[in-house]
Amino acid sequence: MQKKHLTKEQAIQKLRQYCAYQERSHSEVKQKLWDLGVWRSDHDEIIASLIEDDYLNEERFAKAFVGGKFRMKDWGRKKIYYGLKEKGIGDYIIKRAMKEIDEEAYQQSLRDLAEKKYESLKGEQYLVRKKKTMDYLLQKGYEPELVSGVVNSFGQKE
Numbered sequence: 001m002q003k004k005h006l007t008k009e010q011a012i013q014k015l016r017q018y019c020a021y022q023e024r025s026h027s028e029v030k031q032k033l034w035d036l037g038v039w040r041s042d043h044d045e046i047i048a049s050l051i052e053d054d055y056l057n058e059e060r061f062a063k064a065f066v067g068g069k070f071r072m073k074d075w076g077r078k079k080i081y082y083g084l085k086e087k088g089i090g091d092y093i094i095k096r097a098m099k100e101i102d103e104e105a106y107q108q109s110l111r112d113l114a115e116k117k118y119e120s121l122k123g124e125q126y127l128v129r130k131k132k133t134m135d136y137l138l139q140k141g142y143e144p145e146l147v148s149g150v151v152n153s154f155g156q157k158e
Contacts, residue, residue: 011038011046019055023064027088036158062089062097070101074109077101079141110142114150130154 007013007085011033013054018032026047033043039091062084069083079100090094117136121129130151137147 005037005039008038008042008046011036011042015046015050016053016055019050023061023087025061025065025087026056026058054074055120056087057097059093061087062093063100066097071111074113074140076110076137076141076143077106078143080152082141107146110137110150112147113137113140113142114147114154118154120150123129 009063014034014036015029018030026031029047029050030043033046038046047056065084065087066080069080075083079097081094086098089097114133114137118133121132124132133154134147134151137151138144
């Protein structure tokens, strides 16, 4: 079956709705163009039009991504960084977007997650609790030096 091709205007209309619903990265919009069956020759023009009309803004997307993943999912900087890289965001924009994370809130989030995880492992031996807590935080994307600092402080309390 032949895929029906949208006109440039139809594609722009659909993508405006797609971008208005939530912030999108350029790569997500490119993928959507393919999914909609838009001619390859029209892609750049459509994307340029969306940027011009402020439907598509990579820095705004990156800031929303950073804020959301940190606040809602408690992701650490490393996981956020790789998430943005996966979306095709450049280092300069990533660096600017990462400034959205308040350092104090970041440290507090790390401590809260560490304590909650550590407490949930009450039945385990001390070293096992420590290792599992560290693994959990590293998997969440927190920096190894911060993680070991927080988790090693637990030993002194016992």
